[in-house]
Amino acid sequence: VLADETTDPQLAALDLLIEAEHGPDSAALLVTHSEAVAEKASQFADEYLDKLPQWRREFCQAGLDAYGGIILTSSLEESINFVNDYAPEHLEVLVDDPLRLVGEIKNAGEILLGKYTPSSAATYAIGVNAVLPTGGFARSYSAVSVYDFLKRSTIAYLTAQGFDRVKETSQTLAHYEEFPAHGMAITERDQLL
Incomplete structure (x- = not known):
């Protein structure tokens, strides 16, 4: 989750739990330059975690303990650089003007823009591809699509x-x-x- 100082920390916390719920080996990270958002999101994450059924809470907690966290940067630019270096499978952009930043995001399997586009909506309702590159492979691969199953030839002709x-x-x-x-x-x- 990429956040700025305008991000609602409750939304950031909820969306961290979406990522944690993918599995105990999945990273759930909040990247922000806002210390206030970071602190409040951490508090809200604990509160929302307590609202989950025990079996799911333990599952999410294991992922958060192993691969979760909050990355506090010095600027939005540094946060974006982190995202591009990390190349997440899913990226939620919870900033003031997410459309302005979309061109700066170079490495993410899925980019979800704005507070009305949580990963759960992408997974279940809006039709984006859910077969995404994991483990930082978004630096060099895209989501699996029909193009991965088509035979293509490269053709060249020099005068x-x-x-x-x-x-x-x-x-x-x-x-x-x-x-x-x-x-x-x-x-x-x-x-x-």
Whole structure:
């Protein structure tokens, strides 16, 4: 949960518990630069945790104890940097103007914007993909979709002018990677054509 000083700490606490409920090995983190929001959200999380049935409370508590917490940063920018480095599976953006920040979020499996978009609504009602990259893999993977089950081919075509533009770079990289046949195919082709 990404929060700023305008975030309702009760909502932040509720949404932390959504994450904790995913499993005892799931991270439930609040990232904020607001000490007041952090402190109040922690208090509310304890109160809401007590309202859960015992079997679920113990389940959530185990996850919170192992992988939960509140990350206090010095600025919203630092919070966003943390999010992008951490690459969460689910990210709730509970800030004053979440639409303004969406372009700054580079690494998250799912980005849920604003106080009316909790992860539970995403999971059960609004139709976003729930097969998401975990363990920081949102840095390099997207949610699983139909595209993952389609065969695709990459097609390229260079004109003589295009070849002239890329031949030097291709030779340099072939040499760097110690692939002399790659480099020779460029050099000889340049002589033959």
